[in-house]
Amino acid sequence: MEREFWTKINQSEAAGIIAVGLNVPSECSLPVMYVDQPPSDKSSAYSVNSDNEAGGYMIGRHLVEMGHRDMVFVMQWKIPCLIQRSEGFCRALQEAGIPEAHERIIHIPWGGGQHGYGDA
Numbered sequence: 001m002e003r004e005f006w007t008k009i010n011q012s013e014a015a016g017i018i019a020v021g022l023n024v025p026s027e028c029s030l031p032v033m034y035v036d037q038p039p040s041d042k043s044s045a046y047s048v049n050s051d052n053e054a055g056g057y058m059i060g061r062h063l064v065e066m067g068h069r070d071m072v073f074v075m076q077w078k079i080p081c082l083i084q085r086s087e088g089f090c091r092a093l094q095e096a097g098i099p100e101a102h103e104r105i106i107h108i109p110w111g112g113g114q115h116g117y118g119d120a
Contacts, residue, residue, distance in 0.1 A: 036081050056085030060092025069096075072104045 006028055009017070016031040017024055024032045024045070032045040036052075039045035056073075063071055073089045075082045086105045093101035 050081065052081045052084035053088040053091075056088025056090075057092045058088070059085075060089040061096075064092060064096040064098070069098055072106050074106045074108060076108055078107060 006025055010027070010029050014030060016033065017028065018033050018035060019037075020035045021037070032039070034045060034047040036049055037047065039047050060073075071093075073086045075086060090101040090105065093104065098104075
């Protein structure tokens, strides 16, 4: 099934692939842009990465500046980008003197799909 998918992609009129959360097999002849992950083994692949910790910090700081003091960061999946964002969020709360910042991170696991993706 997966091999058929990549065969169809190679034969399509697509100009390239934006890969989020998957590795593109080396048989794929299209250019690949990976988002928030390093390229697999393709030397012609590019990647774009976010500063997730800084983004989480900016969210937390903005909420504090708006006067919010009682807030939580809720995440479904414990994946690196969300963990980094939650760390930035905690740092902003700690700098603002909000107590127990790390206890304000709530992880809600859903279902049995890989990282819960199949359960949304």
